[in-house]
């Protein structure tokens with residue numbers, strides 16, 4: 001690992017303007033994303049229904065969906081600006097070193113001596129940081145749920161549920177963060193130059209652990225899973241699973257409608273024992289064959305090895321992050337420029353390093369979305385070959401309409417942001433031709449009744 005050490009020395013130049021560079025990255029990324037949003041906004045101003053959807057989408061639904069798109073875009077602009085201002089203010093007012101010093105003092109005053117080391121200090125620091133971030137994002141998330149989503153009829157959350165959700169997720173952060181951070185920091189402290197290798201193993205183990213315990217421990221805190229009732233849907237899905245040799249253990253329905261009219265279906269579990277979860281909103285709004293078609297698409301992801309490949313890619317990504325982190329961890333000039341002169345806490349190094357890595361994240365996001373969109377086409381094709389062409393097309397169209405999802409997109413915006421191809425592309429790839437209306441009574445589709453499932 002000679003190369004890494006040399007790189008590390010090259011990047012550690014006294015008085016290098018890290019702060020300016022990182023602010024520059026952050027502003028640059030912000031402007032780039034705003035530029036894309038501006039392009040998308042032009043598409044959202046169109047008033048003519050796209051050709052492929054002409055038979056299905058009324059002018060009224062189209063206008064409404066464009067309205068929703070523009071409302072989300074404006075909200076995104078305000079939220080982005082707010083985040084950007086916070087970021088610059090945090091750097092400008094030295095929030096990190098101040099918070100580090102403050103949490104250090106707090107620990108000295110209240111904790112027994114053996115809990116004042118770097119690990120305990122980092123834990124208190126990170127938890128305070130989470131609380132501050134949360135408080136700052138509270139106004140926008142309240143607005144998003146109770147004004148924006150409410151206005152278009154998607155919100156199903158009550159203020160009480162919103163608050164209990166928040167308390168529960170904080171409680172979880174306070175339970176999970178300390179042991180994970182302690183593991184992370186002690187690995188870096190104890191394994192020397194090769195720490196990135198052990199850190200990667202640690203995170204991979206953690207991921208497998210979370211996949212296993214999440215559905216039985218954390219998920220039930222927020223949602224209720226109940227077995228799918230006997231009937232046609234259950235029989236169809238079970239025989240589909242059997243046909244594909246999918247190791248289906250149990251079929252669940254999740255009460256997604258508790259929070260939102262958005263819906264979905266997915267599977268989870270270990271390679272030899274999997275569970276399928278279907279949102280109640282999806283069942284409620286679709287015909288049984290259409291739900292099966294959606295699951296044929298989902299199981300396509302499994303059968304084509306997409307899940308395994310994505311896990312593999314995420315391992316490479318984690319390894320790459322930690323390897324680069326090992327290049328920056330001893331970068332005195334980076335710490336120094338951010339006001340950490342005497343101390344070089346590992347966790348601070350990691351936060352600063354993550355900021356310096358932001359431009360690379362943009363590239364990775366773009367690549368991941370390209371891969372993901374390709375997988376979506378393949379899963380659609382898989383469902384088509386199984387004979388679900390009509391049903392899948394029908395459910396895609398229905399959900400799109402119910403969800404008021406953006407029907408058209410600017411290509412640059414879509415390439416960067418979308419993990420799924422847009423509807424017209426998917427219908428084209430499915431080789432689907434419109435033949436009469438798919439959605440039944442128009443009357444039924446009042447805005448208040450929408451369910452949705454963009455993330456098929």
Ligand code: ZN
Pocket residue numbers: 297298301375376379455456
């Ligand atoms: Zn999919």
